[in-house]
Amino acid sequence: MTRILINGSKGRMGQALLACAARIPAIEIVAGVDMGDDLAAPLSRADVTIDFTLHEVTAGVAELSASRGKALVIGTTGHSEAEKASIRAAAARIPIVWASNYSTGVNTLFWLTRKAAEILGPGFDLEVVEMHHRHKKDAPSGTATTLLEILADVRKVHLAEALRHGRQGITGARTETEIGIHALRGGDVVGDHTVMFAADGERVELTHKASSRDTFANGALRAAQWVVGRPPGIYDMQDVLGLK
């Protein structure tokens, strides 16, 4: 039995986590916590916290979890460099699964994106397009950022220098090294991501479309069951799924 605390329980993902957890006998939800609630007391009854909140919340949760020796699963995206550094510091003391996307399909997309970039090589221009619901607070999505990091890694370029956010005005011709990112927002879209490889005469497009938050929730619950008892460190969904 894994005892789980949900942080951000009133949110879209928090609600999906509570609903999905109720269908898994090996999981006990010790508490759902949201803005303004005390986290410390219910944490003492949990083995692991799942955090789907806001980027500015996660580092504090990681520090508290580290001070209590409790594992953590981070679903929240959009962290600043300083927030990422605090989370990494906490991971010296506890195991943390930290993934921009918990769906099995998207983790397959990550794997396929690396393979396609390696096979197709530098002759193909790289563009990423993502679309999410109108309420999403950060852009580009954490999943798109992971896709961009994979592409930059294969191409051996610095992402910050290669990245081209949208295009406007007299941009001039596209450079060979740039990687385009376009964030669309609207309606109730749960999460669409397309990676485009465009060359002279042909184009490859890899697309994933999520139609239910349950896919992220079930992945995060699986990660929570997996992470308890692991050595301290940062793990991702590829570790949980055994894809490494």
Ligand SMILES: NC(=O)c1ccc[n+]([C@@H]2O[C@H](COP(=O)([O-])OP(=O)(O)OC[C@H]3O[C@@H](n4cnc5c(N)ncnc54)[C@H](O)[C@@H]3O)[C@@H](O)[C@H]2O)c1
């Ligand atoms: N990794 C993934 O697979 C994945 C999938 C979907 C969403 N996300 C990310 O998860 C996060 C949440 O997404 P959402 O759509 O559920 O957002 P949401 O706005 O619906 O929910 C966030 C919840 O966090 C709560 N919250 C804010 N401050 C808090 C605090 N200090 N303590 C506790 N709770 C607090 C809010 O009140 C709200 O209920 C976003 O960063 C989103 O990008 C990640």
